[in-house]
Amino acid sequence: MICIPENDYPMSTAPVSPADFAPLRLRKDEDRRLRAGHLWVYSNEIDVTATPLRDFQPGQPVEIQASNGKALGTGYINPNVLLCARLVSRDPAHPLNFSLLVHRLNVALSLRQRLYPKPFYRLVYGEGDGLPGLVVDRYGDLCVAQITTAGMDRVKDDILAALQKVLKPAAVLWRNDGAMRELEGLERYVAEASGTVPETVAIEEDGLRFQIAPRTGQKTGWFYDQHDNRARLDRYVRDRRVLDVFSYSGAWGIRAAAHGASEVLCVDSSAAALAQAATNAALNGVADQVQTRQGDAFEVLKALREAREHFDVVIVDPPAFVKRRKDFKEGALAYRRINEMAMQVLERDGLLVSCSCSQLLPRETLVETLLQGSRHLDRTLTVLEQGRQGPDHPVHPAIPETDYLKVVFARVLPV
Template sequence: MNRIHIAAGHDRRLRAGHPWVFSNEIGLIEGQPAPGDAVAVHGPRGDCLGTGYYNPHSLIAVRMLSPQREDIDSATFFHQRIAQALAYRRALYGDLDGVRLVYGESDFLPGLVVDLYGSVLSLQFLTLGMERRRDAILEVLLDLLRPEAVVARNDVGVRELEGLPQNIEVLRGTLPAEVIVGENGLRFAVDILGGQKTGHFLDQKENHQALRQRVEGGRVLDLFCYSGAWGVHAAHYGASEVLGIDISKGALALAQRNAELNGFAERCRFTQGDVFEVLRDLAAAGERFDTIVLDPPAFVKSKKRLAEAVRGYLTINRRAMDLLAPGGFLLTCSCSYHMERELFLDTLRQAAHKAGRSLRLIEVRGQALDHPVLLACPETDYLKCVILQAV
């Protein structure tokens, strides 16, 4: 196995358990590893720090899969890793239906995402190292789960940073005419090939339960509603009226289908529009809502655009606060890692000041438990869900 030696003074983070080696942290390369090859990583003193895969064309030159020297190309290795990830989810949820089975670095499989929707697997191979091991991973998943179909949702920009094309393809089997999964006693249709992320926002499933006892008998505004998961949960927990807003016609059709699946079509209305403009129009019309859910897509794609994103979060939250009825709840989210928790909270404080509203901070929540956070890798902790109440 080729060897990578970390430069003096650059091994502290890796020794603490972080799974990335940046290109400027490499002091010496022994051998001629090809892109995607397994490499043994050694510290400045020559001791082995583990095994990863190498990509000289990426800023993250090595992603670690093991803290020891190990054959990461063997079927046994992937079988053990994926079986461990499955065991963790089964202990959490029992039956596996709509669940993230593998979450990259947090399951010591950096660059791999595996989501299960009923009998269908939706995969993302985000790095060259995982792309090269696709067949081995696929065989393990087929053996462990026996899915009806397997889809690769490789339509993500991060692949381009690894020198990989974006694409969507059915790798095995035939997709059912409609894929439906259960969540919190409800049913949701999932757009496997064309939906956002891998088809559904699995990371919010526990946060959806936070609507319980906060929406009964009230009007709910669901912004960036996508497939209507927040709105349908709100109806389930007793909301008298739900208005969902999204820019995508496809998302709105899916949201309407999900309302119908759960018997809430009469209480849920989904409308196309730009959320920023809709918020302004609703305020001008004097509308008020008892609960508002604000779950936008990632505003922060890179640290360089953080200031621009903060302005976006500030504007959209201020306008949402304008529409809150007295005593009403705002559930506002950020799924951008670069928008750190304290910065998000500070942005909400500024938004409340600009809106002239006093709000209580009720709760700060994170991502679902099947998206575990690796303590040594803060990049795995990305989702913030803040619950505020107008006073």
């Protein structure tokens, strides 16, 4: 545990006394999940007779109470959404303010510094680091932060000050452009919080170099969550022909080329992403091995199949096909289709690396989807390895939603 002396902090604009928190009373027995370790409160769990939702403002700090009035901790509320409150601290003496932010940033940093030799990682992963509604990615001297909730947005200035105290970054960028902000009633924007943010930034991953675009790239510009899974790929690709579908800026494919793949084809719908992939290939001396092809993944796979193209390794790392529960059936079918099409361009003894970042798609469903696809093609599938997000995306054990990334390394053979 890292102890932070209270007198080291400047005055915070956030509340510091329990008296500053409006009570939020739960209905009878609705405190069980929080007592078991969860951090979320839904609107139907609140005693609206004792504490009417109409009395609260978005982002307002609250003391969350059991039905008998006993305090469970402090957090914040947005009465306008179903997931309306989040518990941040179980100690009333340490509410969400500059002091707590510094402490939890230091705790998060201590883990990353033990695990990563250079400053390229996700520094803050929401609930997994005790800061629900906040994500911070570190790209050397640049921090890119995303705020997704009204309660965390309320202490935005404190977040910036805490980052400056703990890391002293040359620049901080707000990537507050996610769709979730609209649900919270917040504006979407990208803006410099401090310093000057360049259009591209150089990062390193296990000795490889990549340029990313923090202002315009997907998410914050890079997908740190796949780092460990990309490392798993190294031993499978020497002298192999590799297809990287949904390649974005080439993280999978360029790593494969750098570890001995004879040929790599990166496929993405974004011309800008593929241009970045070509630049990254050149940065790592593998431009001759890496080709790109722009187009819809389904259409490109169909064209490759019709051209009788085959690859030893196919990587399928799509965006989330299941974003809402009502999308589950259609999204699961999309996973089935894309992976079956990937198998159709695999060599007789091929490796399929299938990924899903859809939290709502269970791991066993992804594996079952791969099995169904292989049987439909009259092929045999065996699972060699499975992966998840790296330790810079720590899973909160009471919140399964924080465990979202599934990766399956599967061998696909003739019957």
